[in-house]
Amino acid sequence: MPFWACVAGTLMIACERRNTAIPVHFGYGRTATEKEIATKAIAIRPDGKGLPAGSGTVQNGALIYAAKCASCHGTTGVEGPYNILVAPDTVDAPPFDQAPKRVKAIGNYWPYATTIFDYVRRAMPFNAPGSLSDNEVYSVTAWLLHANKLIGADAVINAKTLPGIVMPARRYYVTDSRKGGDGPYE
Amino acid sequence: MSQKMTRRRLLLGGAATAAVALVKSSFGKMVQTGIPETAFDPTKQVGPLPGVLGTRSPFEHPQRKPSLTSSQTPLQDLYGMITPSDLHFERHHAGVPAIDPNSYELMIHGMVDRPTVFSLADLKRFPSVSRICFIECSGNFRKPDKESITPQDICGLTSQSEWTGVMLSTLFREVGVNPKATWFLAEGSDAAVMTRSIPVSKGWEDAMIVYAQNGEAIRPQQGYPARLLLPGWEGNTSVKWIRRIELSDGPFMTREETSKYTEPVKDGKIRQFSFTMDARSIITYPAYPAQLEKGWVEIRGLAWSGRGKIRQVEVSTDAGKTWNAARLQEPVLDKAHTYFRYLWQWNGDTTAIMSRAIDETGYVQPGLQELIAARGIGTGYHLNPVTAWLIKRDGQVVYSPEKWK
Structure with a gap:
């Protein structure tokens, strides 16, 4: 290789190095507007952040449940054929790790009541997801909580009351601690 | 007839x-x-001339096995580490959405300096990365109930592809993630609008937003036009058809991370956020419904770990009494299916053959009874036991049922 080519090559490499330093910002994409964030950010946190205005009752929930949910989940939430939703926690129930057949449902397995609102609003009914109004979702949530013996028949569910409901299963939840390696199996 | x-x-x-x-x-x-x-x-006779798409030989019929909720990869029909894209397992919660790539958008917002919306074209402009890794559903297990079941039935909810896309860390820098953000929500645009909460640390470590699978655009069943990819973590967290990422200072406690994808463990506890897939292996040949003849047999299979590389695979041909190292096919990659082989001479006696994976952390794949002893008979997800195949005197290979107790 002639000397000049070598020098030119070195210069080009040096040049390239400068150009390939990774920028912090590429400037791709567009700024999300407050409005579209408000429309799309539908997730509800366990502290209730994200819950919309409106409210629901057990009575209204019973009507909506019978019309739009019962065909999959059963008249009282225990018949199926799809996910069983009602199973109140009981003191004498065997612990889940010893009872493979024990039904897992809202009353005995769900750790947060806010999850019911979030999930029903985004994904239910299965054949018409996202079709319920916020008030209807509050009412279905109320009916499900009542059927699982977590609230009274005249309770009103809204952004204030829902996060305050203590779910019996919450105390059983632990965060994964498996680490691999040659320790005991967890 | x-x-x-x-x-x-x-x-x-x-x-x-x-x-x-x-x-x-x-x-x-x-x-x-x-x-x-x-x-x-x-x-x-002159054969067909070049066409626009290749085809499988009409003599080959590898097929996924669909149920209402998933379809499993035919592990016993494959010879390597890559799963052909049309045989990649499927699991979704409300069907496969039809998404127009021209109107697709990914919004990243919450605890960030610059809430931003990226089009698919935007995502493709960023520096790209390819990596090979497995995706496995944490429900990838079947209770050992009968002899006539295949590797596909037992653990066909794992598949491997080469994925290409942008590192999530690149996008995190682009939007300026607040250092106080500890979790992010990943949300899909399927009819379940499926969501999972993910620690931000995984986002900085090796998470990607991928738009290509095995060199071409991702298949609709795997998340077209773009999905989250969390190498080594339970498949459900690699949210498909991803439309939104919300940075937050805590988990959202979505349905999929509370009432599903959690498992009962000892003392009545329910284990949550069990992200990492433990090391596992399975012999895919010979396996049901293979028929053996006396003489040399090359035992073949797959091993993988969500914690890193496979260090060793051991094979037993005497029902677990002694174990020998199998040969690992290069390349042995991080959080990836690794193909193994072990040459063995079958003398015609009844026996059981099995494999166990050891990963680079030193974790040794357990037996079913060890898992049950550690977690209880009511446990559920993340079961990765050694799988044994029984070889009968007539050469018939069947699944060796083991009591769930």
């Missing part, structure tokens, strides 16, 4: 017809046809 039998003989060859030829139908489509054996000699 039933209709099915007639067709089978036509396709696979019987006494009357033995050969199959590829011919072009009047519509220009390639079709197969049975022809008398004596009449067919591929060296005496």
